[in-house]
Amino acid sequence: MRNGLDLTVDAGSLTARLVDVPSESRQEKPLADLVEGALRAVPHLTVDRDGDAVVARTALGRAERVVLAGHLDTVPVADNLPSRLDADGVLWGCGTSDMKAGVAVQLRLAATLPAPNRDLTFVFYDAEEIAAEFNGLRRLVERHPDWLAGDFAVLMEPTGGRVDGGCQGTLRVRVTTTGRRAHSARSWLGENAIHKAAPILARLAAYQPRRVEIDGLVYPEGLNAVRIEGGHAGNVIPDSCAVTVNYRFSPDQSEAEALDRVREVFEGFAVELTDSAPGALPGLSHPAAAAFVEAIGTPPAAKEAWTDVARFSALGIPAVNYGPGDPALAHTREEHVAVAAVLEAEEKLRRWLTA
Template sequence: MSSQPLTSAPTALDLTLDGGALTAQLVDFPSVSGDEKALADAVENALRTLPHLTVDRYGNNVVARTQLGRAERVLLAGHLDTVPIADNLPSRVEGDLLWGCGTTDMKSGVAVQLRLAATLPDPNRDLTFVFYDCEEIEAARNGLGHLAAQHPDWLAADFAVLLEPSDAVVEGGCQGTLRAKVTLTGTRAHSARSWLGDNAIHQAAAVLGRLADYQPRRVEIDGLEYREGLNAVRIEGGVAGNVIPDECVVTVNFRYAPDRSEAEAAAHVREVFQGYQVEVTDSAPGALPGLAQPAAQAFLAATGGSARAKYGWTDVARFSTLGVPAVNYGPGDPNLAHKRDEHCSLSAIAECERRLREWLTAAR
């Protein structure tokens, strides 16, 4: 697997290109997580040529805004980074398909953002465009998180759209996620005299039994059904082939509906495993879809009128913590993200841009 930059990589972006051609240009900027500076520079330089936008930058995060005094502000966000290159640069076009690293996740969505930023000087709502780094790696380095901490005013909005690939179907909010360790303790002994010990691994059967019997909740929010899930994802235990283990740890992952807070999710997991030692090791809140908001209703109408719940966690959760309802909506098949044969339909990019443009220019 290669992650070396191309010697022929571009140095500037041409915002007069159509969405597909602009996506190809973005793809040919290698921008593996942590190495987004060249692309962030190009995005900033291109946006600063547009007199209807004010542009700010923090690190490799670029924010551009209209200041028209509209009654509502909509934020469009996308990350600049990709996973490591898998011998899939430069980009290439075959028929209606554009191939290359980041075509789906998510430079096609970024291209749509840039096209709208360049060609909508007088939208029906004020617009904020956010381009951020380090989404594909650990949360502590996530550029959107840095902006939320250092410049939350730049992210103020009534509604947000994260242009992650969703096959151009609105995916409302996202699930929360929590991981916890359930620790079982016993007594160590020689396996030849096992009756002198208490096998901690055997105790895990009761924990697994609770998981097998667990009935996950389904909850409807803004007309979308979120399904929860509580599952064992790892079991650790054992010292040697002739020792009765005195400790076993079952790691569980709880994917929960966004009507629960992180504290409520943790309390629920502790309730399920009452009587056992439970340690929450990682947690991230979900995001409410906010589809009852007027801006969201207009967005749904412009994009086909249907939506589904987002199964998984995305950065829309960061907007939720800021009090901004958010959805996922972008071109590209999310199942192709991170694959060596990643690709995106050129017609899907154009259709996504068209729908967003209609929403942002329709008479109100």
């Protein structure tokens, strides 16, 4: 299929085809068109589309429904397209790990499992790599929650082939100081707001992050300055300064509790919440999750990041992260994935869905 997606090729070759269709966030339409066209040609699937999100479902009347989800977008290309397969069976290119290898596995399963042991929903969505307001899964939750209904979900984010349970929550705040503007030649007439930010940085340096164990998984937290803004000109004492702080918190806390903790750390300073997203508990005690972990055959770990499993959790659907590729390579110029890892992920999911 020269101008389309051939879902009969192996998952490694399909990954390369997907990678070679650029799909930076908010520019996913060409890839979404290819995905939709390929899935509409599969007779056992019902296909729906909203914007650049495509959802395909079986309707076999099985006792359980599993959702397999993955995003189509990538970060901006970093001189790493087209894809390149080396002699060691490693595929290089933007999106290989995060997460077109996982999307290729989804597509292969969608096309080649006409009678799985569970009903399946395949979700391919847009704009995961940018601000939450654009996230295609968030849009589907708001507009078409019935499309996402299920008993268990697997987000095909790269995990190195292990099951990562739940995810951290994340919030960002601006911690601000104020001063009095003056000419720097007469600095004693002003109050330097940047200097007043020193205690903010000192508290961050002294902060001892928690490590929280939930269902046997350990979630490390982090509280870090990620941006400092202040100053007007090279000869002006600044009258304002803002430190943006990102708190990655364990899913044992709600967003409100996490914000209260941050406010405690910066007591005495003005703290403004700028964005927030909840974490997700691992939920590995759910029978479907336990069966999945057993099928994958490796010890589960905590997800040390925020992912869209939180959106499924908010819908009451237990969800885990699982996919080929090394998450440490995501967004890097050297992004790559071993084709053997892609094939292994497909085979393990296939066994689980046909046993």
